Amino acid sequence: MSISPKTALLEEYALVGRALSAPARLSLLEQLAQGERGVEALAEKTGLTIANCSQHLQQLRRAALVTSRRDGKAVIYRLTDAKTLALMDLLRLVAERNLAQVERILRGLSGGQDAPEPVGRDDLAARLDEGSVTVLDVRPVDEYAAGHIPGARNTTLDDIEAILPTLDPGREIVAYCRGPYCIYAHQAVATLRKHGFNARRMDGGLPEWREEGRTVKTAAL
Amino acid sequence: MSISPKTALLEEYALVGRALSAPARLSLLEQLAQGERGVEALAEKTGLTIANCSQHLQQLRRAALVTSRRDGKAVIYRLTDAKTLALMDLLRLVAERNLAQVERILRGLSGGQDAPEPVGRDDLAARLDEGSVTVLDVRPVDEYAAGHIPGARNTTLDDIEAILPTLDPGREIVAYCRGPYCIYAHQAVATLRKHGFNARRMDGGLPEWREEGRTVKTAAL
DNA sequence: CTATTATTCAAGTTATCGCTTGAACGATTA
DNA sequence: TAATCGTTCAAGCGATAACTTGAATAATAG
Numbered sequence: 001m002s003i004s005p006k007t008a009l010l011e012e013y014a015l016v017g018r019a020l021s022a023p024a025r026l027s028l029l030e031q032l033a034q035g036e037r038g039v040e041a042l043a044e045k046t047g048l049t050i051a052n053c054s055q056h057l058q059q060l061r062r063a064a065l066v067t068s069r070r071d072g073k074a075v076i077y078r079l080t081d082a083k084t085l086a087l088m089d090l091l092r093l094v095a096e097r098n099l100a101q102v103e104r105i106l107r108g109l110s111g112g113q114d115a116p117e118p119v120g121r122d123d124l125a126a127r128l129d130e131g132s133v134t135v136l137d138v139r140p141v142d143e144y145a146a147g148h149i150p151g152a153r154n155t156t157l158d159d160i161e162a163i164l165p166t167l168d169p170g171r172e173i174v175a176y177c178r179g180p181y182c183i184y185a186h187q188a189v190a191t192l193r194k195h196g197f198n199a200r201r202m203d204g205g206l207p208e209w210r211e212e213g214r215t216v217k218t219a220a221l
Numbered sequence: 222m223s224i225s226p227k228t229a230l231l232e233e234y235a236l237v238g239r240a241l242s243a244p245a246r247l248s249l250l251e252q253l254a255q256g257e258r259g260v261e262a263l264a265e266k267t268g269l270t271i272a273n274c275s276q277h278l279q280q281l282r283r284a285a286l287v288t289s290r291r292d293g294k295a296v297i298y299r300l301t302d303a304k305t306l307a308l309m310d311l312l313r314l315v316a317e318r319n320l321a322q323v324e325r326i327l328r329g330l331s332g333g334q335d336a337p338e339p340v341g342r343d344d345l346a347a348r349l350d351e352g353s354v355t356v357l358d359v360r361p362v363d364e365y366a367a368g369h370i371p372g373a374r375n376t377t378l379d380d381i382e383a384i385l386p387t388l389d390p391g392r393e394i395v396a397y398c399r400g401p402y403c404i405y406a407h408q409a410v411a412t413l414r415k416h417g418f419n420a421r422r423m424d425g426g427l428p429e430w431r432e433e434g435r436t437v438k439t440a441a442l
Numbered sequence: 443c444t445a446t447t448a449t450t451c452a453a454g455t456t457a458t459c460g461c462t463t464g465a466a467c468g469a470t471t472a
Numbered sequence: 473t474a475a476t477c478g479t480t481c482a483a484g485c486g487a488t489a490a491c492t493t494g495a496a497t498a499a500t501a502g
Contacts, residue, residue: 006404010244013402016316017241022490023231026238039449052491054450065315073448073499083315090311094286094304095237181234183227243460260479273461275480294469294478 019063020091024048025056029079029088030181032066033207034143036078082211089208092180115189118203119174124149125214127174134167136175138184139206147216149176149209157184160191172198179205240284241312245269246277250300250309251402253287254428255364257299306428313401336410339424340395345370346435355389357396359405360427368437370397370430378405381412393419400426 019025027046031037037045043053057077060066065084068077079085119127127133128151135152137144144154155163167173173192177184185201192199202209210216240246248267252258258266264274278298281287286305289298300306340348348354349372356373358365365375376384388394394413398405406422413420423430431437 007244009404010247010402013247013313013316014242014244016312017238017243017247018489020238021235021242022238023228023235024490026231026234049492050449051451051493055490058450063316064318070499073446075449083311083318087311087315090304090308091237092234094308095234095284097285097304181231183230239459245460270462271479272463272481276460279480291469294476296479 016063016065016087019060019065020087022056024052025060026088026181028053028056028060029065029084030178032077032079033085033088033179033205035146036076038071038074038076040074042077085207085211089180115186116200118201120203121209121212121214124174124202132171134171134173135202136173136188137206138175138177138188139182143178143206145219147206147210147218149206150215150217152176155188157187157191160188164192164195164197167197169197172200174200174202176202176209177205179207237284237286237308240281240286241308243277245273246281247309247402249274249277249281250286250305251399253298253300254306254309254400254426256367257297259292259295259297261295263298303432306432310401310429336407337421339422341424342430342433342435345395345423353392355392355394356423357394357409358427359396359398359409360403364399364427366440368427368431368439370427371436371438373397373438376409378408378412381409385413385416385418388418390418393421395421395423397423397430398426400428 024046028042031042031045039054039057040050042048042057043050046053048056057066057068061068061077064080065087066077067080068075070076124133124135128135128149135149137148137152137154138157138160139148139154140156141154144152148154175185175188175192177188182205185205189199189201206216245267249263252263252266260271260275260278263269263278264271267274269277278287278289282289282298285301286308287298288301289296291297345354345356349356349370356370358369358373358375359378359381360369360375361377362375365373369375396406396409396413398409403426406426410420410422427437
């Protein structure tokens with residue numbers, strides 16, 4: 001009760017909010033949702049300088065959204081627990097539900113035409129079992145190698161036009177990427193539909209898939 | 222896809238985070254969780270100037286956490302929907318779960334001794350039915366009048382010592398206030414226990430109680 | 443022990459935020 | 473129409489945050 005405990009409490013809650021108030025940090029969290037990473041790798045993926053990246057990571061650690069451990073001379077960061085992921089998801093949910101701006105951005109991605117509803121992860125799992133769907137993993141090769149949905153084929157946005165002829169036009173295609181914050185799958189679906197394919201996004205991304213205890217396959221680089 | 226849709230999206234999500242990054246705005250949200258209010262009432266409750274309060278409210282509106290309507294010459298604000306409340310709760314949950322600082326503040330409130338576990342709202346409802354508990358509403362009189370748990374007795378922190386003799390020492394006392402962000406109930410429990418009463422907090426506050434569809438009683442001023 | 447590599451710290455600049463003050467706007471009332 | 477009340481806008485100030493650059497620290501390799 002030293003000096004206004006009420007304010008002190010709100011200050012602590014605000015600290016977490018502040019950690020979520022910079023695009024750069026949300027980008028870092030999205031990367032960390034893929035799995036633990038070192039500072040340098042994160043800096044490269046997000047396009048931040050090393051020093052800047054380190055500072056952002058420390059803010060996230062102060063808010064206890066991420067934790068770190070030493071591995072040799074490297075410091076490895078990871079999300080503290082599933083609550084961090086839940087908080088990110090809810091933040092996105094509120095933003096998307098309420099902000100017309102977001103809808104316009106997402107609509108712009110699908111080339112003006114309305115994008116179809118995403119496929120639920122349960123549905124996708126069932127249809128994977130019966131083999132009635134082609135799954136595309138639209139993430140960088142290293143992330144695909146680190147873990148992907150079994151049976152998924154990896155491609156990048158740059159290469160997607162090149163592999164179009166190898167896709168079966170009669171099968172539905174489901175694309176996924178890093179998760180709600182990531183737009184790779186949105187863009188992939190837009191491209192595929194422009195070429196007449198029956199394509200949809202998976203709801204969520206690999207982190208959500210993994211979080212639900214589903215099988216994840218890894219590949220050697 | 223005009224200029225980096227990726228950044229644009231993250232910017233929108235960050236807007237919501239930024240809205241949650243100032244103690245003053247969290248305080249406003251806490252007030253609004255009690256029910257819709259005008260600008261002047263909010264300013265008085267939170268101790269902000271009118272102009273400042275209005276600006277904060279507009280930031281909250283920009284993040285779509287609150288909406289407003291005109292009523293005569295007054296503008297009434299309210300939480301957009303239950304998602305806002307959910308986001309606040311998760312923010313608090315992450316902060317409390319992870320930040321040792323928060324625990325120390327809350328522990329400080331209970332006078333150094335460990336506070337007992339809060340009572341679940343289901344439990345409290347059941348025990349209210351069987352009449353085996355005294356319920357204290359530790360909020361300002363006007364908020365009590367606007368809605369309270371049936372059977373609850375209203376008191377303020379200032380008056381609580383005065384009403385001690387009228388409380389049955391043999392019955393357990395459960396105190397509640399505005400909700401997780403509010404510390405009235407914490408302080409009330411600390412005071413009661415210091416005087417030997419068997420007192421606990423209710424988990425959450427009136428907004429959570431109301432959100433679950435339970436009965437709320439109103440009183441004329 | 444020295445050198446090297448990965449990360450963090452520290453200082454400085456620019457931009458943004460929160461708050462205050464005073465004026466402007468919008469809707470009601472006389 | 474003019475006056476009034478509640479709210480919002482606009483400008484200015486001090487504090488804080490983001491980013492850059494360069495130095496300091498920690499752990500390993502030679």
